[in-house]
Amino acid sequence: MSEISLGVYPPVIRIKSNAEAKVNLPVTVLNNSENSIQVTITLKPFYDSGKTDGSVSYYAESDAPGRDLDFLKVVKIKDNDQEIKTINLYPKEYKTLNLDFITPKSFSSDYYFSVVFSLDQTKNDSKETISYVKPSAAINVLLSGDNFSSFAVIEELKTDKVQFSGPIKIDLTVKNASDHYESISGTIVLFDTFGNPVDKADLSSEIILAGATRKMREDGSKSGIDLGNKFMLGLYTARAEIKSEGKIIKSQETRILTVPLIVMLIVIIALFIILGITAKVLKKINHLNISNHKNK
Amino acid sequence: MKRFVIAPIIIFTLIFTTNSSSFAQVLEGDGYILRLGEDAQEKTTGNLIRQGSYTPEALQKNKIIYSKGFKAILSYENDLKNLPLVITVSSDAINFGEIKPGEPITRTLSLKMIPGSAKGFQVLVIEDGNLKSEGKQIPPTSCDSGNCNQILPDLWTLPLVYGLGYNSSDMPVNYYKRFSNMDLDEQPVSIFHGSEVNQSSTLTYKLNIAGNQPEMGYQNIIEYIISPNL
Numbered sequence: 001m002s003e004i005s006l007g008v009y010p011p012v013i014r015i016k017s018n019a020e021a022k023v024n025l026p027v028t029v030l031n032n033s034e035n036s037i038q039v040t041i042t043l044k045p046f047y048d049s050g051k052t053d054g055s056v057s058y059y060a061e062s063d064a065p066g067r068d069l070d071f072l073k074v075v076k077i078k079d080n081d082q083e084i085k086t087i088n089l090y091p092k093e094y095k096t097l098n099l100d101f102i103t104p105k106s107f108s109s110d111y112y113f114s115v116v117f118s119l120d121q122t123k124n125d126s127k128e129t130i131s132y133v134k135p136s137a138a139i140n141v142l143l144s145g146d147n148f149s150s151f152a153v154i155e156e157l158k159t160d161k162v163q164f165s166g167p168i169k170i171d172l173t174v175k176n177a178s179d180h181y182e183s184i185s186g187t188i189v190l191f192d193t194f195g196n197p198v199d200k201a202d203l204s205s206e207i208i209l210a211g212a213t214r215k216m217r218e219d220g221s222k223s224g225i226d227l228g229n230k231f232m233l234g235l236y237t238a239r240a241e242i243k244s245e246g247k248i249i250k251s252q253e254t255r256i257l258t259v260p261l262i263v264m265l266i267v268i269i270a271l272f273i274i275l276g277i278t279a280k281v282l283k284k285i286n287h288l289n290i291s292n293h294k295n296k
Numbered sequence: 297m298k299r300f301v302i303a304p305i306i307i308f309t310l311i312f313t314t315n316s317s318s319f320a321q322v323l324e325g326d327g328y329i330l331r332l333g334e335d336a337q338e339k340t341t342g343n344l345i346r347q348g349s350y351t352p353e354a355l356q357k358n359k360i361i362y363s364k365g366f367k368a369i370l371s372y373e374n375d376l377k378n379l380p381l382v383i384t385v386s387s388d389a390i391n392f393g394e395i396k397p398g399e400p401i402t403r404t405l406s407l408k409m410i411p412g413s414a415k416g417f418q419v420l421v422i423e424d425g426n427l428k429s430e431g432k433q434i435p436p437t438s439c440d441s442g443n444c445n446q447i448l449p450d451l452w453t454l455p456l457v458y459g460l461g462y463n464s465s466d467m468p469v470n471y472y473k474r475f476s477n478m479d480l481d482e483q484p485v486s487i488f489h490g491s492e493v494n495q496s497s498t499l500t501y502k503l504n505i506a507g508n509q510p511e512m513g514y515q516n517i518i519e520y521i522i523s524p525n526l
Contacts, residue, residue, distance in 0.1 A: 001389045007382035010359070010371035011412035011524035021365025030380055046523075049486070054525035055418045060483045103366070116521065119388065126513040129392040129427060129434075131460075131501065133405060134519040135385045140526065146367075205372075207526040222491065 004119055005032035006039065007094075008137040014181070014207065015143045017103045025099045027077070027139055029117045031089035038120040040086050043072045045113045046140065048212035052173065056140060058114070071111050075101040086120060099141070107145025109179040110210050114138035142207070144180045150244040151178035154252045155213055157240050161254075164261035166232035170201075170225045170254075172216040172240050176208040183207050186216065186242035190227040193235045199227045203242075216242075232258040372413050379493070381412030383419065383522040390518075392503050395511070398455060400504040407488070407520065408496045415525040416491030420484035422521075423475040427460055427503075427514035434505055434514050436474030437461035446476040446485050452502065458509070463500040464488065472502055475518060484521060 007030040015023060031037050045068035046056040059065075076083040078098045087095060099115060118136035155175040159168060168190065176182050185205040192198050201218045203225070208214045218225045227238060236258060241251040359370040386406035395401060411417045427434040437444065437452055437459030444450035444461070449471040452461060461472035464487050476485040488497045 001387040001391065003384065003386055004388050005382060005384035005408075007380035007410070009380040009412070011381040011417075012371060012415075012526060014369045015366055016368075017366035021363075023366050023368070024363075025361065025368050025370070028380070030382075032382060032384070053489075054415055055486065055489065056523055056526070057486075058420065058484050058521075060481045061478065062481050063483075114523065118519065118521075121388070121517050123515040123517065126515070127394060129395050129503070129514045131390040131392070131423075131427065132515065132517040133385050133388050133390060134517050135383045135388075136519055136521040137381055137383055138521055138523045139381075140524055142526075209526065 002035055003033060004035075004037060004133075004135050006030070006037070006117060006119060006135050006137050007032055008115075008117055008139050011139060012207070013099070013139060013141045014183075015141070016146045017107075017143065018146055019103060019105050019107060021103045023099070023101055023103060026096050027099050027115060028094055028096045029087065029089070029137075030094035031091060034091050036088060036090050038086055038088050039117050040120045041077045041084065042116045042118065043075055043113050044116055044138075045069070045072065045111075047112065048209045050212075052213050052215040054206065054214065056112070056114075068111060068113065071104060072113060075099070075113070077115065103143065110145075110181055111143040112141070112181075112209060113143075114140050142181050142209070148178065148180050150182055150249050152176050152182055152184050152208065152242060152244055152249055154240060154242060154250050157238070157252045157254050159238065159254060159256055161256060163232075163256060163258045164264070166228040166230050166258060167226040168228050168232070168236065168238065168256055168258065170227060170238055170240075172203070172225060173213055174206075174208065174216055174242055175213045176210060179210045181207055181209050182244055184214070184216075184242055184244055186240065186248075188225055188227065188238055188240045191237045191239065195237075198236070199229075201225050201227055228258075231260060233260060233263065234258060372415065379410055379412055381417060381522060381524050382410035383520060384408040385520060390501050392501075395503060395505055395514075397505050397507040397509060397511075400455065400502055402503075403501045405499045405501065406496060407499070408494055409488075409490060409522055410493050411491050411495070412524050414491065416489060417522055417524050418486045418489040419497070420521045420523060421475060421487050422482070422484040422519055423477055424517045424519070425477060425479040427516045429510075429512040429514045432510050432512065432514070434503070434509060435459050436477070437472055437502070437504075438474070439472055444471075444473055446474055446482060449473045455504070458504045458506045460501065460503050463502070465497045465499075484519070489525075 009028045044058050045064050046058050049055045049057040078100045116136050116138045119134050121132045121134040153175050156173040158171040174184055186203040188201045189197050190199040203216045204219045206214045236256045239253045241248050361368045390403045392401050439450035439452040440454045441450050449467050452472040453470050461474050463472050476482040
């Protein structure tokens with residue numbers, strides 16, 4: 001029993017292709033273990049997981065679409081022009097192989113599949129009960145036809161309409177309504193009551209599979225999108241613009257009223273005090289007037 | 297022709313004339329490195345992958361390939377991390393030894409991951425089938441309530457509840473799930489996701505068998521797949 005460390009590069013490959021193009025691309029597998037290992041190579045179709053975070057799901061064996069399985073029959077991993085299904089790697093050795101296939105005759109919709117490199121595990125007869133561990137690393141490949149229009153839409157631009165403190169938190173969800181994957185980026189700009197821009201967030205470029213939805217994030221942020229600062233007061237407008245291939249394709253706005261809670265409480269208390277003083281003063285004035293009138 | 301003559305001479309010379317403990321030879325070819333001898337093996341330094349140690353031609357930032365009829369982008373255009381996607385498991389086998397009825401056994405497996413890009417990754421798990429031996433099987437656990445499955449964990453503490461299950465570091469202590477099972481035509485299930493280099497997770501396997509379970513050596517294979525986020 002020994003530690004096994006297996007790696008691949010690149011993690012993701014995106015291909016835009018004409019029909020019947022001969023595709024040949026480098027893929028690298030590396031053995032970071034202290035021992036030699038044998039690695040098997042398989043191909044698995046995948047789909048968007050639905051978690052809006054860019055993760056994928058693999059089909060159960062009987063659910064994999066026949067169209068995808070038929071296409072994968074022509075996809076080969078080659079070493080020096082020879083197709084291989086397994087490879088031996090020495091400790092700390094890497095090997096660059098070739099992903100090789102001819103694209104289909106027609107591209108009505110995309111193909112998504114993983115090239116999975118796995119430790120070759122076999123069971124051995126033993127009196128002991130053993131659960132063998134099979135580490136695997138996947139390269140996710142997206143194949144799409146060239147030349148199509150963008151169908152990305154803003155599915156939701158959501159924020160609390162009244163906020164009691166900044167920064168303003170915004171959720172932006174984009175749906176790819178087309179049959180092809182798209183790379184979507186964009187910006188969200190925050191304007192004050194007078195239409196002056198006060199803050200801007202550049203959105204991280206995200207790959208969205210056909211029919212899938214993605215929650216957009218601010219570039220460099222692991223969570224959502226924050227605009228403005230802690231102390232904000234007034235009516236603001238957030239305008240979201242999404243881009244495909246650098247061109248703005250959709251935009252949407254939402255309005256937010258920010259009233260800092262502490263400031264509001266202070267104002268209310270001050271108002272009550274002022275009203276209370278005013279009432280007392282008016283009462284005294286009234287009382288004096290009545291006394292003067294009686295004396296006359 | 298020269299290569300066929302020189303290569304065996306070099307190898308023959310290296311094997312028979314050099315002390316193996318001080319021997320260090322690196323043969324480098326088109327897309328591979330062959331390291332011979334103990335001293336040639338690199339020791340890990342705490343970073344699993346060192347920049348400069350793994351620089352195959354394909355391991356390049358912002359690699360865009362244009363060729364006849366297609367354009368391909370390898371990895372991400374603006375990704376500052378130029379690392380492979382790596383999964384490391386602490387052991388290639390979980391050995392429960394000779395199991396006895398009514399004596400639950402636990403074993404741990406550590407996973408460590410390198411994300412390959414700023415988009416992050418997930419780890420999915422699936423077993424090829426139940427622990428089997430000569431037609432006999434150990435079923436998966438259904439936990440104390442009978443309600444846990446490959447998606448939903450539940451408490452498992454009763455000594456008369458049998459089967460195989462696992463706890464991962466994001467689950468409460470003593471909560472277990474069964475493994476997703478290929479024999480049942482199930483999908484791999486996501487057990488972990490992250491985006492940091494050398495992020496780690498620990499799984500605890502738990503196995504308990506009934507009194508009428510034949511005492512034999514049962515086996516299965518559990519696959520852990522690291523898959524990059526898009």
